[in-house]
Amino acid sequence: MNVDVRLGKIHVLPGEIVSRIAAGEVIERPAAVVKELVDNSLDAGSTRIAIEIMDGGRRLIKVTDDGDGISAADVPLAFQRHATSKLRHDTELFSIETLGFRGEALPSIASVSKVRLLTACRDESVGTLLVMDGTTKLQEAASPQGTDIEIGDLFFNTPARKKFLKTTGTEFSHICQVVQQAALAWPSVHFRLTHNGLQVCEYPRAETARDRILQVYGTSLVDQMVRVQGELSGLRVHGMAVTATAARASRSPQELFVNRRPIKNATISHAIYDGYGVSLAKGHHPLFVLFVEVDPARLDVNVHPTKREVRFADPDHVHRTVQRAIRSAVGSAAIEGAFAGIPSSQMGGSLNTESRTVDLRGNSEGPLFLSSLRSPEFQGVSADAPADLSGQSIREPSSSYQVQSQVQSLGDVIPFGQIDQTFLVAQVGSELHVIDQHTAHERVLFERLLRAASRQTVVQQPLLIPEPVTVPLHQAVHLEQHLTELSMLGLDLEPFGTGTFLVRAVPALLGRIDGSALVQGLLEDVTDWSVPTSFEQRMRPILATMACHTAVRAGRPMALPEIKTLIEDWVAEGLPATCPHGRRVALRLPAEELQKIFGR
Numbered sequence: 001m002n003v004d005v006r007l008g009k010i011h012v013l014p015g016e017i018v019s020r021i022a023a024g025e026v027i028e029r030p031a032a033v034v035k036e037l038v039d040n041s042l043d044a045g046s047t048r049i050a051i052e053i054m055d056g057g058r059r060l061i062k063v064t065d066d067g068d069g070i071s072a073a074d075v076p077l078a079f080q081r082h083a084t085s086k087l088r089h090d091t092e093l094f095s096i097e098t099l100g101f102r103g104e105a106l107p108s109i110a111s112v113s114k115v116r117l118l119t120a121c122r123d124e125s126v127g128t129l130l131v132m133d134g135t136t137k138l139q140e141a142a143s144p145q146g147t148d149i150e151i152g153d154l155f156f157n158t159p160a161r162k163k164f165l166k167t168t169g170t171e172f173s174h175i176c177q178v179v180q181q182a183a184l185a186w187p188s189v190h191f192r193l194t195h196n197g198l199q200v201c202e203y204p205r206a207e208t209a210r211d212r213i214l215q216v217y218g219t220s221l222v223d224q225m226v227r228v229q230g231e232l233s234g235l236r237v238h239g240m241a242v243t244a245t246a247a248r249a250s251r252s253p254q255e256l257f258v259n260r261r262p263i264k265n266a267t268i269s270h271a272i273y274d275g276y277g278v279s280l281a282k283g284h285h286p287l288f289v290l291f292v293e294v295d296p297a298r299l300d301v302n303v304h305p306t307k308r309e310v311r312f313a314d315p316d317h318v319h320r321t322v323q324r325a326i327r328s329a330v331g332s333a334a335i336e337g338a339f340a341g342i343p344s345s346q347m348g349g350s351l352n353t354e355s356r357t358v359d360l361r362g363n364s365e366g367p368l369f370l371s372s373l374r375s376p377e378f379q380g381v382s383a384d385a386p387a388d389l390s391g392q393s394i395r396e397p398s399s400s401y402q403v404q405s406q407v408q409s410l411g412d413v414i415p416f417g418q419i420d421q422t423f424l425v426a427q428v429g430s431e432l433h434v435i436d437q438h439t440a441h442e443r444v445l446f447e448r449l450l451r452a453a454s455r456q457t458v459v460q461q462p463l464l465i466p467e468p469v470t471v472p473l474h475q476a477v478h479l480e481q482h483l484t485e486l487s488m489l490g491l492d493l494e495p496f497g498t499g500t501f502l503v504r505a506v507p508a509l510l511g512r513i514d515g516s517a518l519v520q521g522l523l524e525d526v527t528d529w530s531v532p533t534s535f536e537q538r539m540r541p542i543l544a545t546m547a548c549h550t551a552v553r554a555g556r557p558m559a560l561p562e563i564k565t566l567i568e569d570w571v572a573e574g575l576p577a578t579c580p581h582g583r584r585v586a587l588r589l590p591a592e593e594l595q596k597i598f599g600r
Contacts, residue, residue, distance in 0.1 A: 203215045247285055
């Protein structure tokens with residue numbers, strides 16, 4: 001019988017192509033190389049790890065440690081795929097205690113870069129040098145105990161991958177985040193990071209997790225944190241989290257570690273937010289550094305190529321334990337804070353219900369006054385001015401607005417008061433309006449900032465005493481790249497050491513404002529600038545954040561003249577229906593609708 005044998009379409013790929021494809025799953029960018037090498041150093045029991053970076057990791061990544069080292073017999077095997085010292089039997093996959101275990105990292109790195117490895121074990125009199133740059137050279141060499149590995153010319157043979165790398169600053173910011181996470185998880189290890197020959201950060205050995213968090217994030221954040229600890233049926237939770245009142249609009253830092261492995265996990269994230277409950281303001285997020293310790297046999301870490309995700313055997317138990325730990329820590333802090341500073345003589349007395357005038361610029365201390373919504377000639381009015389301002393003009397000149405017909409067509413604004421110190425009630429022409437005071441003021445400020453920025457006429461208000469602000473290292477790298485653009489929007493920042501900036505000026509439209517809190521709120525917006533967009537697209541979220549941080553908050557009492565001023569300014573802006581973030585501003589009921597409701 002004759003068989004028709006034709007050339008098939010399926011064929012086995014050459015080993016070199018297989019290695020490059022596998023590298024694409026593990027080595028996404030320079031930061032992934034740093035993570036794999038640092039993980040190896042930690043698994044080797046290192047107490048000191050130095051990371052040297054050149055050109056954001058494109059030109060050089062060098063990691064030096066004082067760990068156990070690699071024996072001369074094991075060096076050639078270390079770069080073979082699926083060769084590892086961390087697993088012997090398949091049953092060990094279900095009780096992994098090391099950070100690495102697959103034997104993929106080193107061969108994947110070597111397939112897309114040039115490698116130089118110098119290593120020595122404690123019981124060896126001489127070290128081993130391995131060079132892989134197209135050819136492989138192996139020889140004896142003098143070396144201290146530990147490992148020194150250099151990765152050069154990353155992605156030199158995969159130009160497509162190299163083309164998709166971001167700017168040097170962006171890539172280095174990801175490396176900074178990897179080093180910070182490793183430092184947080186291993187406080188007993190000394191870390192040092194340099195970039196282009198300059199030391200960026202150094203974290204000496206810390207005695208406790210709190211001390212290491214303090215090294216990484218500084219006192220400004222740690223002072224707002226409370227200790228979290230809890231244990232239930234073999235699962236332990238510990239770390240630090242901010243109080244509910246210190247929650248921010250940004251999500252950084254939110255660092256989560258399971259058995260010292262940095263991960264993202266929806267179950268734990270939900271448990272943390274659930275632990276805060278209703279005490280968390282809308283649009284705000286908790287900041288935390290949280291460690292979860294669980295029996296490795298109850299955890300599957302082999303579910304993601306880069307080990308970013310894990311799977312728990314009992315996710316409900318994990319959720320319950322984390323939620324209770326957060327609720328206990330945050331709830332205790334809230335109770336203590338509620339009575340802080342209250343004299344004992346007032347603890348059983350009546351509440352002071354005297355209302356006060358509110359400064360819509362965001363300052364909540366002392367007598368407050370609505371001057372941020374007035375023209376410059378009224379900026380000098382005393383904060384103790386009487387509430388009756390009917391004889392004064394407190395609006396900006398009409399020429400400063402684009403929309404004026406709305407005011408004329410709707411008629412006068414007659415304020416009635418507040419509901420729950422959050423919603424303003426007024427008659428605007430023949431309509432009844434219920435207005436969210438925060439979103440209305442936020443939109444007014446946003447429109448004014450946007451017009452000034454579009455015309456490049458944002459006026460800066462220099463601060464008499466510059467305010468220092470400390471930000472996470474990886475975000476500081478982003479921030480420093482965009483100082484000129486932020487200055488064009490009225491925010492003048494000056495680098496002042498590692499991860500620290502001085503706020504020297506803010507937009508004058510914002511009046512008095514906490515410059516440090518403003519910068520913290522802008523961090524995520526600036527981080528998004530790594531995606532190529534026009535300056536106009538970039539500035540909108542920045543201006544929206546500025547307006548949101550400055551606008552009057554819910555819960556602030558307002559006098560009738562202030563209510564009238566705010567609503568008139570909102571009407572003058574064209575009665576926008578939402579704030580810059582999309583939240584509703586007002587409920588409007590025309591007279592005709594009211595007549596229908598009451599059957600007239």
